[in-house]
Amino acid sequence: MKRIIIISLIVFFRVNGFGQFLDNRSSFYLGYETGLNLGNELFNNQGTLAPSFYSNFNSICGINIKGILKLSDHISTGLSTSFLYNSGWSSENYSSYLNSNEMSFSLKPVIQYHTIFNNGGIYNRLKLYGELSPIIGYTMASLANSNFDVISAPDLNSQLLKSNNIFYGISLGGGAEFKLSNSFGMFANLSIQETFVESPIFIDNRMTALTLSIGTVISLSKGKRFNY
Amino acid sequence: MKKYIILAVLLLLLSTCNDDIYAPLIITGAVTNIDKDGALFHARITELGKKNVLEFGFVWDTNSNPMIDKADKFIFPDKPNVGSFSTKMSANLLSNTTYYVRAFIRTTDVTTYGESITFKSLGGKLPEISSISTLQGNVGQTIKLKGKYFSSKNSLVKFNQITATILSANQDSILVTIPGFKSRSSIISVSTPDATAYSKDSFKLYTAIINDLIPKMSTYGDEMTLKGKNFQKNPISLYVLFDTQKIPARIIDDETIKFTVPINLNQSSCSIGVIMNDLITLSTDKFSLTPFHFSDFNPKIALTGSTISITGSNFSPVLANNKVYIGGVLAQMVSGTNNSLQVEMPLQSTAIYNSRNAIVQLEIGGTTQTTTNKLVINDQWFRLNDAPMSLGSLSDGNGWLWQPNFNYRYANSFLVSNITYIGLNFASEFWAYNASNDSWSKLANFPGKGRKYAAGFVSQNKIYLGMGQADSNDITPTFYNDWWVYDISSNQWTRKSDFPETIDKIYRGFSTPDGCYMSTGFSQDKSLNYVFNYCQYSTANDSWTKSTINMGQHYYLSTSIWSWDVLVGPNNEVIAGVNSGFFVSDMYKLNLLTKSYKNMAVWEYGGDPEDWSSKFIINNTLYIKSANVSKVYAYDNSSNAWKTDTKFVPVDFNRGVSFSINNKGYAGLGYLNMMYEYDPNR
Numbered sequence: 047m048k049r050i051i052i053i054s055l056i057v058f059f060r061v062n063g064f065g066q067f068l069d070n071r072s073s074f075y076l077g078y079e080t081g082l083n084l085g086n087e088l089f090n091n092q093g094t095l096a097p098s099f100y101s102n103f104n105s106i107c108g109i110n111i112k113g114i115l116k117l118s119d120h121i122s123t124g125l126s127t128s129f130l131y132n133s134g135w136s137s138e139n140y141s142s143y144l145n146s147n148e149m150s151f152s153l154k155p156v157i158q159y160h161t162i163f164n165n166g167g168i169y170n171r172l173k174l175y176g177e178l179s180p181i182i183g184y185t186m187a188s189l190a191n192s193n194f195d196v197i198s199a200p201d202l203n204s205q206l207l208k209s210n211n212i213f214y215g216i217s218l219g220g221g222a223e224f225k226l227s228n229s230f231g232m233f234a235n236l237s238i239q240e241t242f243v244e245s246p247i248f249i250d251n252r253m254t255a256l257t258l259s260i261g262t263v264i265s266l267s268k269g270k271r272f273n274y
Numbered sequence: 275m276k277k278y279i280i281l282a283v284l285l286l287l288l289s290t291c292n293d294d295i296y297a298p299l300i301i302t303g304a305v306t307n308i309d310k311d312g313a314l315f316h317a318r319i320t321e322l323g324k325k326n327v328l329e330f331g332f333v334w335d336t337n338s339n340p341m342i343d344k345a346d347k348f349i350f351p352d353k354p355n356v357g358s359f360s361t362k363m364s365a366n367l368l369s370n371t372t373y374y375v376r377a378f379i380r381t382t383d384v385t386t387y388g389e390s391i392t393f394k395s396l397g398g399k400l401p402e403i404s405s406i407s408t409l410q411g412n413v414g415q416t417i418k419l420k421g422k423y424f425s426s427k428n429s430l431v432k433f434n435q436i437t438a439t440i441l442s443a444n445q446d447s448i449l450v451t452i453p454g455f456k457s458r459s460s461i462i463s464v465s466t467p468d469a470t471a472y473s474k475d476s477f478k479l480y481t482a483i484i485n486d487l488i489p490k491m492s493t494y495g496d497e498m499t500l501k502g503k504n505f506q507k508n509p510i511s512l513y514v515l516f517d518t519q520k521i522p523a524r525i526i527d528d529e530t531i532k533f534t535v536p537i538n539l540n541q542s543s544c545s546i547g548v549i550m551n552d553l554i555t556l557s558t559d560k561f562s563l564t565p566f567h568f569s570d571f572n573p574k575i576a577l578t579g580s581t582i583s584i585t586g587s588n589f590s591p592v593l594a595n596n597k598v599y600i601g602g603v604l605a606q607m608v609s610g611t612n613n614s615l616q617v618e619m620p621l622q623s624t625a626i627y628n629s630r631n632a633i634v635q636l637e638i639g640g641t642t643q644t645t646t647n648k649l650v651i652n653d654q655w656f657r658l659n660d661a662p663m664s665l666g667s668l669s670d671g672n673g674w675l676w677q678p679n680f681n682y683r684y685a686n687s688f689l690v691s692n693i694t695y696i697g698l699n700f701a702s703e704f705w706a707y708n709a710s711n712d713s714w715s716k717l718a719n720f721p722g723k724g725r726k727y728a729a730g731f732v733s734q735n736k737i738y739l740g741m742g743q744a745d746s747n748d749i750t751p752t753f754y755n756d757w758w759v760y761d762i763s764s765n766q767w768t769r770k771s772d773f774p775e776t777i778d779k780i781y782r783g784f785s786t787p788d789g790c791y792m793s794t795g796f797s798q799d800k801s802l803n804y805v806f807n808y809c810q811y812s813t814a815n816d817s818w819t820k821s822t823i824n825m826g827q828h829y830y831l832s833t834s835i836w837s838w839d840v841l842v843g844p845n846n847e848v849i850a851g852v853n854s855g856f857f858v859s860d861m862y863k864l865n866l867l868t869k870s871y872k873n874m875a876v877w878e879y880g881g882d883p884e885d886w887s888s889k890f891i892i893n894n895t896l897y898i899k900s901a902n903v904s905k906v907y908a909y910d911n912s913s914n915a916w917k918t919d920t921k922f923v924p925v926d927f928n929r930g931v932s933f934s935i936n937n938k939g940y941a942g943l944g945y946l947n948m949m950y951e952y953d954p955n956r
Contacts, residue, residue: 088304091318091358092318092357092358093303093316093358093360094301094303094316094317094318094358094359094360095303095304095306095316096301096302096303096304096316096318096389142389193301193388193389194297194299194300194386194387194388194389195339195376195386195387196297196384196385196386196387197384197385197386197387198383198384198385199296199297199383199384202296202297202384206299244320245320246299246320246321247299247320248301249301249303249318249320
């Protein structure tokens with residue numbers, strides 16, 4: 047059985063996938079994104095320690111869409127966007143943001159360095175890559191309870207339950223995509239992103255997250271060449 | 275190109291503004307570096323708001339959610355901006371105590387507190403006073419104490435144990451109002467709940483210095499001058515002190531003040547001082563009022579209730595400060611000027627003048643002057659000292675209850691050598707009254723029981739007294755028949771033989787040069803003739819002899835026990851009266867030796883039985899003051915006619931005592947213990 051599997055893989059990888067890895071080809075990625083917020087229970091902002099808003103979210107989920115245009119054998123570029131939802135805030139010692147959540151939308155211009163396409167072999171179907179991308183995004187924090195007590199303007203306390211802010215940062219990641227056919231494949235992407243944000247209602251001015259995206263990739267041919 | 279345009283639009287849409295937050299926001303950081311010297315507080319301003327930030331810092335307390343106005347407070351001296359701030363807090367932190375701290379930021383319209391953070395303190399530092407903004411000042415002035423580790427909430431600042439009002443306080447400084455601490459200097463202390471710090475230097479109050487008083491004698495309303503120093507240091511608190519009276523001063527310069535002698539000054543001589551900062555500086559010179567002069571009064575003869583004019587000079591402008599005493603009685607001030615006063619003599623119902631020839635005194639500011647002339651009080655009735663006798667029974671035995679201090683009835687009076695002996699108003703007390711000096715002396719008590727309607731007479735400087743009725747009702751009365759003699763020289767009572775007859779009526783005692791008698795008044799015999807009943811007492815034999823005078827038939831005579839009285843009138847004639855019951859009384863002159871009688875003119879009295887009236891003989895004229903009626907009746911012996919004197923009779927002497935000495939009548943007791951002299955010649 048083992049022998050059969052090995053032979054099958056060799057045959058599979060030896061079968062050339064023509065067409066999809068030609069120059070000027072573009073690919074589109076759609077994936078489910080999850081991850082992990084990195085950081086401590088307390089955030090230290092210039093010496094002021096307060097319960098971290100982002101670090102104590104236990105759940106990140108969302109979708110990731112990315113478009114890539116191949117510029118050379120090793121370099122591609124594109125644009126990635128993510129819609130993420132943070133929830134499940136918990137802290138061992140604090141209750142500041144219990145039941146709060148956060149939604150974000152981000153854009154990442156991507157520069158990708160990837161392996162060269164081979165007409166045969168494993169790299170005929172598999173592409174490994176590393177990415178570096180700046181991030182700009184929009185975060186919408188929604189608090190269950192205000193942590194401020196505004197005297198003389200009590201109605202403001204309810205307004206202080208929301209904070210929408212632009213964030214920016216950088217993302218460094220890598221992944222792999224595997225073509226099942228000329229135009230269809232799968233991918234997995236792991237990235238770590240460091241972004242900066244300023245909000246009046248929480249102490250955090252930086253968030254660090256490790257995200258994993260898994261999904262499908264569709265490749266389109268600009269000038270097809272057939273090697274049958 | 276299209277791609278870039280879409281991207282730019284997308285970015286623009288994403289970069290919409292935040293909510294329009296106009297309040298400043300501050301986040302309380304966790305407390306760190308907790309040790310025995312305090313703890314490190316952190317905060318971060320995330321939003322400055324739209325209004326001017328007045329202050330930001332921390333508040334902490336042992337209660338949750340501390341507030342600026344109730345908790346200890348620290349204010350950052352820094353200019354506020356978005357960013358983090360921290361400070362080591364050492365003030366007012368007790369060890370092993372849980373505190374709540376939260377950052378705050380305050381603008382002109384709102385105050386925002388960050389989240390309340392709790393921590394357990396390990397202690398703090400004790401307060402220290404490093405400097406005082408000024409070491410000399412005035413009460414009410416504001417000074418700043420600088421130092422360390424003050425408590426903005428629990429600091430207590432004292433000047434000589436007097437607590438100062440704290441206007442504001444923080445860790446490093448306290449702004450206080452200087453209290454009046456009744457001393458020229460004081461150490462300042464700042465206390466927190468666990469310690470007290472003391473200033474190294476004393477704080478001094480400005481005080482006035484007096485060098486001279488000009489002039490030293492003046493009168494009401496005159497302007498005076500004080501020379502000295504420091505008068506302008508605290509003009510608001512500066513007053514001139516006339517003894518204990520504060521008056522405002524007019525500050526000319528730092529060394530001169532002027533003021534006016536208060537018109538209500540009521541001391542002829544007093545110390546002068548200056549009050550500044552609640553501290554008194556006294557002048558070494560005394561101030562004297564220009565002496566007043568009491569030159570005369572008018573009229574010289576007056577009735578009580580009338581107005582007397584006082585003339586002189588330098589009288590007090592405040593009428594009440596001019597006190598006029600007439601016969602020791604303070605007269606009521608009516609009006610006055612600087613050199614004349616009008617006063618009203620109080621009526622005798624409220625005042626006892628010490629003499630008919632009254633000394634008139636004028637007292638102003640503690641100084642008294644009199645004139646050589648005396649004021650003659652010309653009332654017919656002149657009130658004497660109240661009788662010191664004990665109050666009688668509060669019940670008259672007939673169910674009537676008398677109000678307290680309102681029953682001096684049923685006393686007997688006996689005149690011996692111008693001394694009147696009075697007693698037995700229910701009680702057993704016996705007193706001697708000396709009309710010449712209006713004095714009372716207590717004598718040996720009557721040994722028998724107290725009673726009413728006791729009867730007696732005087733014989734050979736001895737007083738015989740007894741019989742009467744117990745303090746029982748008059749329907750079924752209980753009579754006594756004991757009989758006693760009082761020896762004036764030895765002040766002793768001796769019991770004699772009891773009255774031999776069965777007593778069922780009230781007796782009246784009287785004595786004439788011919789003998790001593792008791793009488794029950796009139797009665798009817800079997801022939802329906804009226805007779806006057808009496809019995810004569812032999813002091814030698816201690817025995818009684820009964821006798822009667824046949825009066826014949828008289829329309830008006832009554833058998834009522836209430837309707838008669840017996841007295842010895844002018845020329846030692848025995849007079850017996852009777853009440854007809856029709857407001858007309860018959861009176862008779864009785865001759866006990868010849869057993870004959872003469873009719874007297876009918877006395878029309880006011881309606882009360884004459885046995886309740888007061889009677890005295892002055893210059894051989896019989897005067898009767900009827901009870902309950904404010905009239906005096908005089909009987910002219912030669913013309914056998916009554917005349918009524920309608921002059922005011924002050925008091926109802928109902929069943930009191932009456933007697934006459936040296937051509938004056940005396941009446942008193944009855945309901946009250948007042949005594950009056952009656953002078954018909956006035």
